[in-house]
Amino acid sequence: MTHHTTQSPQFFLTAPSPCPYIDGQFERKVFTHLVGDKAPEMNDLLTQGGFRRSQNIAYRPACETCRACVSVRILVNEFKPTKNMKRVTQHNSDLVGAMHDAEPSTEQYSLFRKYLDARHRKGGMSDMTVLDYAMMVEDTHVNTKIIEYRRRGPDSFITGHGHGELIAVALSDQMADGLSMVYSYFDPEMDERSLGTFMILDHIARARAAGLPHVYLGYWVNGSRKMNYKVRFTPQEHLGSKGWERYAHEAV
Missing domain, CATH: 3.40.630.30 (Gcn5-related N-acetyltransferase (GNAT))
Structure with a gap:
């Protein structure tokens, strides 16, 4: 069983995949798990830092040659x-x-x-x-x-x-x-x-x-x-x- 600590979250990087928004570009994401009692507080901090949530994952673009995605x-x-x-x-x-x-x-x-x-x-x-x-x-x-x-x-x-x-x-x-x-x-x-x-x-x-x-x-x-x-x-x-x-x- 994998244990995720909320005090010092671990971040991971996805492999490149075709970008769904810009033809010819490849996207990568950095992500971490949002679990445990501190998840709401962590979600606030990460969202303010440009992350998005999908289920219990917080992620944001980490593309090597493109910065087109902008948090709004x-x-x-x-x-x-x-x-x-x-x-x-x-x-x-x-x-x-x-x-x-x-x-x-x-x-x-x-x-x-x-x-x-x-x-x-x-x-x-x-x-x-x-x-x-x-x-x-x-x-x-x-x-x-x-x-x-x-x-x-x-x-x-x-x-x-x-x-x-x-x-x-x-x-x-x-x-x-x-x-x-x-x-x-x-x-x-x-x-x-x-x-x-x-x-x-x-x-x-x-x-x-x-x-x-x-x-x-x-x-x-x-x-x-x-x-x-x-x-x-x-x-x-x-x-x-x-x-x-x-x-x-x-x-x-």
Whole structure:
């Protein structure tokens, strides 16, 4: 049995593999295990240092010739939605998100599979089974939550729960200085709702209500179309060689 010490974590380096974002590049990652009583504290420190969490692993890019992946966090207290974002919020005003402990369900997996099959058929997660999905949700030693989005019910303002079919899901970590969006997915047949944008806006609202200054969005890759949405949520900070620095970008 392998023993992992939380006081002095061991870091490992993956072998090179083709980059999923930039053609012709190869990626490597440095990673460590997030286990034990100190895992939440370690997750906070590593996330602030540019790491991401996947199950009980914290990782960050360690590519030899490329620094395109940049950690992004939104400055919650200064954030102001654009006109388009206000329209997205209004369009989804019939939805309510219920937050609870990270527990998987068959309903979640059905929506997850529908999303993958429509949006990421050739991606690295495309062959995930229901057991793989359960591990993605449950295998955590930090304060992880699931937010399920459904249409508002008559008792939504009492219970905080919607009713009807599951429309979108976010898996997120609650940290000392913010919320970290680990993974999110939604009904691909509801493109007109811009549910990805709506869930980020909802996380900003939740962080602000909880007095948390940041929402962590993971990595932005300049030049990758699938990542462009992340820099629309301003003001935000990017992690560089001098630490977290404000990023100048005109939101639309």
